[in-house]
Amino acid sequence: MANRGQSRKTLLRALREVFEAKGFDGTTLTQLAESTGLGKASLYHHFPGGKGEMAAVLLRGSVAELEQLAFARLAGRLPPRQRLENFIDGFSDYVSGGEGNCLVAVLSDGSSGSEHRELIAQQFHEWIRRLAATFEDAGAKPKRAERLANDLLAGLYGHLLTARLVGEPGQFKKHLKNMKKRLPG
Amino acid sequence: MANRGQSRKTLLRALREVFEAKGFDGTTLTQLAESTGLGKASLYHHFPGGKGEMAAVLLRGSVAELEQLAFARLAGRLPPRQRLENFIDGFSDYVSGGEGNCLVAVLSDGSSGSEHRELIAQQFHEWIRRLAATFEDAGAKPKRAERLANDLLAGLYGHLLTARLVGEPGQFKKHLKNMKKRLPG
């Protein structure tokens, strides 16, 4: 359907769109072939491990992208409150303002998940730790900071889901705006 | 594997466990047969429409159960704050304290979702409306009540997901406790 044999980056983006929309079990090689413009056999040239390897590569790429777009912005010398706002904006970009989804969450369940579950758990623990540290910078005591970190992350993923459930993914951005308003610091 | 030919309720519960854990696309008739203790052909006696009909019946059952266990408790003459706490407890029961999942959310994506998306959207709109009404009973102005309703629902689904992502589904209950503490009213 698109993206006639181009760079690997373009290839990965086409594959990701399918996995993100259909999940691991719902994605077929035929769909991946159509999305990339390649034949099924050609996909095995790029990913000898087949569907599983594609998902694994995409998962690592998504973790890196979420790190870069969102969590990396928790660092720096800006006021904590602004770092948290930048983080939220980065997360919004990562999920295309609510129109897309988080591949890390998508691939965590289904037939694929079990292989990656430990990696994902470790990564989220680290991310929550860094979120909590930022809330501490903003003046919260450790226990409260940890709660705020968990609530913020749950709010992001929750609004991403519920906005889709009610059929209005665009509402995600509106809810993020409200979340930013109520940040401490 | 279990539940040798018993009541329809038992049958539905076995089917639900599989769909809840594996999603629609990840669930196979072989798994459903094993879970119920029936042969594949026997499942078609109970559900002539096959896998799709099973999912549709289970979806309606889950909507009814979520209504009964959680949202119904928003009504009554108790103080709004206590109604909201009861609602949260009911939601926790519905998802087995974080160990289970919400089948309505699970079936909303994947190859099954498109058929039920409109029903689900309508149902969630009504539920959010009733949540918002309860927050208004607790003294919140309409716009704030609507925001609190959305935030509460997103918090529930978000914590349900993130607790699983970090590999500690039991943490869900802890987060709910904190959410209850911060309710208005």
Place this chain on the structure above:
DNA sequence: GTCTATACACCGATAGAC
């Protein structure tokens, strides 16, 4: 690196005996 053709397992679903 891409293709066509194909292997082979498993999918959802059905036929028909009991």
Place this chain on the structure above:
DNA sequence: GTCTATCGGTGTATAGAC
């Protein structure tokens, strides 16, 4: 109502030409 047996289709994956 349950079973065994089987169907047609599709899934993932491979062989081998170009």
